[in-house]
Amino acid sequence: MAATDGLLTVLEKCRISPPPNTVGERSLPLTFFDLRWLLFHPIHQLFFYDFPHSKSHFVQTVIPNLKHSLSVTLQHFFPFASNLIVFPAPNPSGLARKPEIRHVEGDSIALTFSESTLDFNDLIGNHPRDCNKFYPLVPQLEGASKVSDFVKIPIFSVQVTIFPNIGITIGLTNHHTLSDASSRYDLLRAWTSIAKYGTDEMFLAGGSLPFYDRVIEYPQILDEMYLKLPPIQKLDEKYRPPALVSQTDRVRATFILTRAHINLLKKWLSVRLPTLEYVSSFTLGCAYAWSCIAKSRLHLEGKTGENEQERFVCVIDWRSRLDPPVPQTYFGNCVGPCFTTTNSTLLTGNKGFVTAVELVGKTIRETLKNKQGMLKDAETWLDRSILQVPTVGVAGTPKLNIYDVDFGWGKPRKYETISIDFSRSISVNVSSESAEDLEFGVSLPAKQMDYFSTIYGQELEDIISEEI
Known part of the structure; x- marks a missing residue:
């Protein structure tokens, strides 16, 4: 029944x-x-x-x-x-x-x-x-x-x-x-x-x-x-995994960064950061979202202390990067974190996006180039992960085309990572329209989402107008 x-x-x-x-x-x-x-x-x-x-x-x-x-x-x-x-x-x-x-x-x-x-x-x-x-x-x-x-x-x-x-x-x-x-x-x-x-x-x-x-x-x-x-x-039979609970004032929205947007943003950055090494679309998109979230929090909560910190965390798949490497089909978890932290004032200022790109790009490059590999700082992961500062993490990866998951009814119309509601992360995947575009899932309190949406759209429009 x-x-x-x-x-x-x-x-x-x-x-x-x-x-x-x-x-x-x-x-x-x-x-x-x-x-x-x-x-x-x-x-x-x-x-x-x-x-x-x-x-x-x-x-x-x-x-x-x-x-x-x-x-x-x-x-x-x-x-x-x-x-x-x-x-x-x-x-x-x-x-x-x-x-x-x-x-x-x-x-x-x-x-x-x-x-x-x-x-x-x-x-x-x-x-x-x-x-x-x-x-x-x-x-x-x-x-x-x-x-x-x-x-x-x-x-x-x-x-x-x-x-x-x-x-x-x-x-x-x-x-x-x-x-x-x-x-x-x-x-x-x-x-x-x-x-x-x-x-x-x-x-x-x-x-x-x-x-x-x-x-x-x-x-x-x-x-x-x-x-x-x-x-x-202390794990015992009383253990229950954290459950999805009703959110009183939280919304989720999706933002698309098209290939045309990405190319214009890279061109804009090349003038302001002429010595910057190659910037991937992932780095650029995550940095832009991170800076916009920090600015939306500033609008919502007001200015914080001069020493307030903001943190960004993403993970890197190490299957092919280990020494020796493991097969790409290795089952389980084989990812290591990349952390970067900066002063809130820098991230929410006029050069917040530029600052975010420099920091995210640097931490990913240094982690990948580390001759001692992902295990060099592994003993610090625990302490760094529980650091109580405003944090934006990343769920998903554009390297796995989630819109290719077809059971026979055609490709998905939409994909959502529901767990970002309580992980305080953004989801990053390829777009449903094109594998060249990036799709960001964002979950925020409704008022902060209003600020984020406005900032995201206005700053992108300002940058594009300078390059066209």
Whole structure:
């Protein structure tokens, strides 16, 4: 029987496992690069597709196909059907056994099918939209449970929602210890291929099976640094991942930086920073968004102290940059952070954008050129990540074309990273219109979004008018 919750009706709740006897008992130890996300909020993704078909067509054709194709996909990506296993510390002064991702025969993920009466066309817009409207469309992770001498934590769930005769959304939620964006994208490429062709033959022919061996070498002290944290040592069956909660005054909006805009901004910067090394579109776009967010906060809150700091954080995929490198299909987390901090006065001044470009570009270049690699400053990541200053982080990457995720209904009309609502990050992806354009997802209090939108548009218009 269908269950109704406001504007959402649950049509079916089920559990999906890999086909019987295809995975068995397998485990995947967490590395330092996974452990650092252990207390982080889940990642929520939401894809919107045009689907001008009835609910009955959805039930009769889409639901069976998605169930079957997801099951086959999980055969190749068993960690998504697994659980995070956490071992309590043996005593207050001792270290707990390192957590792992473990699959046993019969493990499954929660898959929900639902129907919504929300305004689909409003949700896929770029204009500011109430964040609360999106939350019913993404699944929550189930709670932890005690099993023998360990705690079992579910790490992946899926929700598919039909808007009859209009569209479909696919919502994904995963614990960040499971994987980074690259491994999630590999799963989606496999699932969409199997959903479209009815078999995994095309996927297997592409030679992109996940690489599970734990081959990254790093000092053991990095594991210990996180395993010693009291919140990790105290993880038990009461653990519940941070949940999406109602936001009283928060909206999300999408801003497109076209290739033409990017080229004009680079030309404008070349005059003001003639000695600046190559600036990527990612660096330029993130710097512009960072400076506009800082200025919008200034308009909202007023001038802060002279020594107030602002921080920007992004991550770099190190699969091909490690020595020795690991395969591009390495499964799990293999990213390291880039931090840069500056004085609020500089970032919100007339040269705020120029300052941001210099800082973001410099920190990315220095991190990539570091002969000691990403591990040089790894012992400082924890302290730097919890520094209490206004921070803008980045979710997503334009190197993975999220708009290529096609289940057979065509490419997504819109993609949203819902988890930026409580990570205080921006999402950065290629645009739905062109892989040459950048698409920024921004989540802010409504009044600050008004300021941000005005600043973003006006400063871009001023720069373009100078160059045309």
